[in-house]
Amino acid sequence: MSEYKIGQSIDDVREASGDINIYKMSSNENPFGPSPKAIGAITEQLSQLHFYPQRDDSKITQALADHFGRGLSAANFTTGNGAVDLINLLEAAMFVEGEANNIIICPPCFGSYAATAKLKGATVIEHPLDPETFAIDSAGLASSVTENTRLVYICNPNNPTGSYFDQRALQQILDSLPEHVTLVYDEVYYHFATQFSLPDAIQSVLDKRNIVILHSFSKAYGLAGLRTGYAIASAAIIAQLQKHKLTFQNDSVSMAAMPAALADKQFLTQVIDNNTQQRSWIISKFDDLGIQYWPSQANFICFKAPNGSSAKQLVERLLSYGVMVRAAFYLPNHVRVSVGQADANRQFILAMGEIINNTSGDNT
Numbered sequence: 001m002s003e004y005k006i007g008q009s010i011d012d013v014r015e016a017s018g019d020i021n022i023y024k025m026s027s028n029e030n031p032f033g034p035s036p037k038a039i040g041a042i043t044e045q046l047s048q049l050h051f052y053p054q055r056d057d058s059k060i061t062q063a064l065a066d067h068f069g070r071g072l073s074a075a076n077f078t079t080g081n082g083a084v085d086l087i088n089l090l091e092a093a094m095f096v097e098g099e100a101n102n103i104i105i106c107p108p109c110f111g112s113y114a115a116t117a118k119l120k121g122a123t124v125i126e127h128p129l130d131p132e133t134f135a136i137d138s139a140g141l142a143s144s145v146t147e148n149t150r151l152v153y154i155c156n157p158n159n160p161t162g163s164y165f166d167q168r169a170l171q172q173i174l175d176s177l178p179e180h181v182t183l184v185y186d187e188v189y190y191h192f193a194t195q196f197s198l199p200d201a202i203q204s205v206l207d208k209r210n211i212v213i214l215h216s217f218s219k220a221y222g223l224a225g226l227r228t229g230y231a232i233a234s235a236a237i238i239a240q241l242q243k244h245k246l247t248f249q250n251d252s253v254s255m256a257a258m259p260a261a262l263a264d265k266q267f268l269t270q271v272i273d274n275n276t277q278q279r280s281w282i283i284s285k286f287d288d289l290g291i292q293y294w295p296s297q298a299n300f301i302c303f304k305a306p307n308g309s310s311a312k313q314l315v316e317r318l319l320s321y322g323v324m325v326r327a328a329f330y331l332p333n334h335v336r337v338s339v340g341q342a343d344a345n346r347q348f349i350l351a352m353g354e355i356i357n358n359t360s361g362d363n364t
C-alpha cells in the first residue's frame with residue numbers, strides 16, 4: 001500500500017502544462033466556491049483584523065448548538081483549524097505521556113489520521129476495509145484493539161472510497177470497543193449522503209458514548225482554504241480537548257465565517273443538489289463506458305483505471321485534457337474524481353471515453 005501524498009494545486013499543474021483550462025477534480029473541494037454569506041462575513045471582518053479575536057470559541061459553539069438543536073449545548077462542541085487540526089488535538093488529548101500509544105485506522109482512508117499520530121511517536125494499526133467492497137469490518141474491528149489503543153478512526157462516507165455504512169454498523173463498533181478507546185467518527189462528507197441514511201451519531205453523543213464526531217466547513221460550505229471544522233462529543237470529552245487548545249487558537253475571520261456559512265441554506269441546497277444529480281450522471285456514464293466504480297455517498301467517486309493502466313498513468317493522461325483527479329491513496333489502480341459542475345464532469349467523461357479508446361488493447 002502506497003503512502004499518502006498531498007494533492008497538487010492548480011498552480012503546480014499550470015506550471016507543468018501551460019495555460020490550459022483546468023478542471024480541479026482532485027481534492028473534493030466545492031465546485032461552487034465559498035458560501036457567499038461566509039464571504040460577506042469575512043469581508044466585514046477584515047477591517048477589524050488589528051483586534052485580537054475572542055479568547056475562546058464560545059460564540060461559535062453556541063451557534064453550532066443552536067444549529068443542531070436536539071438538546072446539544074455549546075459544551076458539546078469545539079472548533080479547530082479544519083478537521084485536521086481536531087485530529088491533531090484529539091491525539092494530543094488522548095495519548096498518554098510516558099506510555100506507548102496506538103491508533104487504529106481502516107485503510108484505504110484519509111492520510112492525516114496516521115500522519116499526525118506518527119509525528120507524536122504513536123504506532124498505527126491497520127484494520128483494512130474489505131478489499132473488494134470497501135465495507136468496514138464492524139464485527140471485527142475491536143479485535144485490533146490493544147491496551148494501548150487510544151483512538152479508532154472510522155470515516156463515513158469514507159475518503160477515498162466513497163463507501164458508507166449504516167446505524168447498525170456504528171452501533172456494533174461502539175458496543176464492541178472497550179472503555180479506554182475513543183471512537184473518532186469522521187463525517188466531513190455527511191451533507192452529500194442524500195441517497196442513504198447515515199447513522200445518527202449525534203444520538204450517541206447525547207447518550208454520552210465514547211465518540212467524537214468530526215465535521216468540516218471545507219466541503220459543503222466551500223471554505224477549505226480558511227481551515228475551519230468542529231468536533232461534537234460529550235461535554236466531558238470536549239472539556240478534555242479544550243485543555244489542549246491555545247489561547248486565540250481560532251482566528252476572528254474563521255469565527256465570523258462559520259455562523260454565516262451555517263445560515264447559508266440556499267448555497268448549501270445548490271451544492272448538495274448539484275452533487276446528487278451530477279454524481280448520478282457520472283455513474284451513468286461510467287456504466288456506459290464499462291468503468292468499474294464503487295457506490296458513493298460523498299462528493300467524489302472512486303473508480304478503477306480502465307484497460308489495466310495504473311492510477312498514476314490515468315492521472316497523467318487526464319491532466320493532458322485539463323482534468324485533475326487523484327490516485328486513490330493506498331490503492332495502485334484506483335482513482336478518485338471529485339464531482340464538479342456539469343461542464344467539468346462532461347470534460348472528465350469525454351476525456352475518459354477518449355483515453356479508453358486510445359488505450360484499448362494496451363496493457364500498460
Ligand SMILES: Cc1ncc(COP(=O)(O)O)c(C=O)c1O
Nearest residue numbers: 082083084110159188216218229
Ligand atoms: C475524511 C476527511 N477527514 C478530514 C479532512 C480534513 O478536513 P479539513 O479540511 O476540515 O481539515 C478531509 C479532507 O479532505 C477528509 O477527506
